[in-house]
Amino acid sequence: MNALSLAGQVAMVTGAGHGIGRASALALAEAGALVVATDVDFAGASETEQLIKNAGYAAVAATADVTDAEAMVAAVDDIVRTHGRLDIVHANAGVLMAGTALTQTLDEWDKTFTVNVRGTFLTVRAALPQMVQQKSGAIIITASVSGLIGEPDLVAYNSSKGALVNLTRQLAIEYAEHGIRVNGICPGWIETGFNDPVLGHLETEELDQLVGRQVPLGRQGTPEDIAPSVVFLASDWARYITGQLLPIDGGLTSM
Template sequence: MKRLANKVAVITGAASGIGAATAKLFSYEGAKVVIADLRAKEAEQTAASIRDAGGDAIAIPTDISNAEQVQVLFEKTIDIYGYLNILHCNAGVLMIGSADTPSDEHWYKTLSVNLTGTYLCVKYGIPKLKQTQHSTIIITSSVSGLMGEPDLMAYDTVKGGLVNLTRQLAVEYAKDGIRVNSVCPGWIDTPFNDPIYELTPLDESSLGEIIPLARQGTPAEIAYAVLFLASEEASYITGHNLVVDGGLTAKL
């Protein structure tokens, strides 16, 4: 029996990277997957690749910082599939800057996408999740939410907010049978980190010296962590922030 057989999952930021890897893994495990992403063309390509492999997936272009679009996302999901079991709040942006250097636009955009966007997804997703048994939310936070880092003021701030949002939601909605957890990835080999490489001395070699496992992680390795938290194997886990970082934070 596949772990997510007949489950319906909405995954934000699923056109590429961790979101796409999770969508494909969820489909392999039997889920019907909604690919929600601002990039409409790439989202449809991810959905098409899942369908080509025999899975059930649709793409719904969504700006998660826009309340109306998020509301439509969940309404369309219910219209097409009838119910919702899993919400993976994965979409996010990364912008470089310190307290005295970033533009106001960078600060507000980081908050509006990473933090407010996640809030909007849970706001409109939770009423749908309440209608099914044993539903779950998984939020993509980061090890950046567990520590302070140079040049990542806005990013560290919002990821720290997601760590505690996970705890708050878990406590609030346990009575409704909704489990809420997060994954905190470390350095993962995706283009998401390109802004850091462009503006800092960090590169693949120096990361190998920082990370105890001496390499970056892969999107698939995060996807397997998300799958575990979404499955019944994690039925007694809620309010937890699962660190997947190759041992990076163990050195702190």
Template sequence: MSSEENVLSKSHNPETGLVAVVTGAGGGIGRAACLKLSESGFKIVAVDFNTSSGEETVNLISEHGGEGLFLQADVTKEEDVERYTKATVEAYGRIDVFFNNAGVLQKFSLLENLETTEFDRVMNVNVRGSFLGLKKVLAIMNAQGFGSIINTASTAGIRAEHSMSAYTASKHAVIGLTKAAAIEYVRKGIRVNAICPGGVDTALTQSVPMMMQESGYTPEEFPNMRIGRFAEPSEIAEMVDFLASDKSRYITGSIIAVDGGLTL
């Protein structure tokens, strides 16, 4: 058995107990991923800014026979990210999987009308939050010699989205961070990939029509769900679960569209 295979076997030995950290765990894709990973045998550390929704996710995990804990955190604050990563290691001794998922949409606006404060808000959560999560978790995974990281980008990271310049820029940045981390840690037993959901039926995307109405503009290509519907969060969670598992052990640095053909 090669050194790489030894690392993989070590990272996914059921006797040691697998541990997954999920940010943005209070709803939507994050909650669905928590439930799916729990079903696959992971102990879940659910991280969210909203305490009530985060605790609800952990309660759902428990109701389905899984194990998890909730940690409240603002992913844009380095001290909060340091706290939830340290608390995970103190509780479980390791981090096998990190679903770096927390993010926000922007208010629809042409670039010339985009408020600087709105640009900063979106970049702060989507880019700084992703960076800080990577920074702290990679250090832990590098020390332990294994791990899988899945970042949530977007179809807006592959192409531009009309009236969403800040969001588009932020998700392109997440893809850049994913590729950079993947190549830096490719020989260290750590895989880093990104998923790019298109339209997903979550509370976040349900707010889009109202945001468009408030902006006074609806892009002519919206909605353009080629498959005929939005994705269910559970369908995105299936890809997260795959990338978390040894079934994807030869995949790193990949940017995977889970978008019903939206970007075709």
């Protein structure tokens, strides 16, 4: 069997209603997994489900707020009750709000950490008992290059993604003995609208010039540039990889 095949596996993707989460859900389904596309916006999750089914693959839409511990436990319980297992979790839901140490409001700081850090933690914590019972599992956390480097006007976001970088490492060493691998992806500038709070004020020409200066490959990435790495990290091709953070950034962090 192709080691990249995910046939017979069940995957949950949070933040699957758009952007990187949607592309990841599509790619995991194409690799053979049954994908539970989860989003706080059920309409977005349903669109992702339909896109996957239209392509001839298996998916189910679900709604859950990653910041709600009981909701995440219920979401995982429903997956296990319906499908019998949970093999892959892509903890992807997140928010970005621009601000410096002097301009970021405390509400923005708290919301950033609540969604990005608490939400990821609760997603993983809900999934771990089933994976421990199975003695297997692959968890992929969407961190960011913003967790690896400092950037202006992103004090809350940079700090939250830095927390996810070390959460990935901590979970990896804690649960390796249970056959569970935990890795993170660190996307750079991805053209999804997610970065609009920082880049949205720029005209197209200004943005192209900025990208040309900052990104060696000379363009923003797309969600489809990110998704194959999620599939790889979920697959047996990555069976000896855990606790790692993979930058997918067009070379940005090498500058």
